[in-house]
Amino acid sequence: MAVSTPARERTRREIVRQAMALFQANGYNATSLQDIATAAGCSKATVLYHFSGKPAVLAAVLQPAAEDLAALVADAAQLPRAEAQQLAIDRFIDLSVEYRGVVDVLQDVLPEIEEMPEVAPLVANGMRLIDYLAGSDDPLEQDVARFAVNGLLGECRHSADSSDEDLRRLCEVALGRLLRRA
Known part of the structure; x- marks a missing residue:
């Protein structure tokens, strides 16, 4: 039986993946938490549930x-x-x-x-x-x-x-x- 990744972990990984792409394409300062949320297909509140702010997303x-x-x-x-x-x-x-x-x-x-x-x-x-x-x-x-x-x-x-x-x-x-x- 295959083990699946919990939804929270998948969401967190997607936020990090999309943040990396946006930071690389647009720069850290030109990327907002809302930009990351939109790209990850979630709300800004969801991003803030997983991370305390943009510096924490950067650290991830x-x-x-x-x-x-x-x-x-x-x-x-x-x-x-x-x-x-x-x-x-x-x-x-x-x-x-x-x-x-x-x-x-x-x-x-x-x-x-x-x-x-x-x-x-x-x-x-x-x-x-x-x-x-x-x-x-x-x-x-x-x-x-x-x-x-x-x-x-x-x-x-x-x-x-x-x-x-x-x-x-x-x-x-x-x-x-x-x-x-x-």
Whole structure:
């Protein structure tokens, strides 16, 4: 006998799915809760039943990427610096390619992301990722790592004509050239 997903869970998933599409197409700030509700085929009250507000919807949209980033940071924390840097580079490339759409959404909210406690763990793990990518406590290496991350995320965002493999290759070459190995 097949197990079915409860209606509430299906509705929640649809809200998140539609929010992702709308945030990516229109931007976070240009998308209202009513827009999300209409796209999901429910009322705004239903959206608010599942989420405390638009930042909570955003957190749900970002959750899979945030969980994978948290796992990367936790894994890197267990390794010596050089190995942690290589792991961070390899997995950052994978995450950048896998979550291209999320990068669109994330780039749109960066100016106000620190004001959203719902995504604070994602921001904190992003900062830890920079440390691992830099492979050093040197401020210049940290700046280069930040520069590399921002550049690659920007390329992931505007890479509609690039295949995943092309984007992966670009990320590998760029990070290899920009980041000194620890």
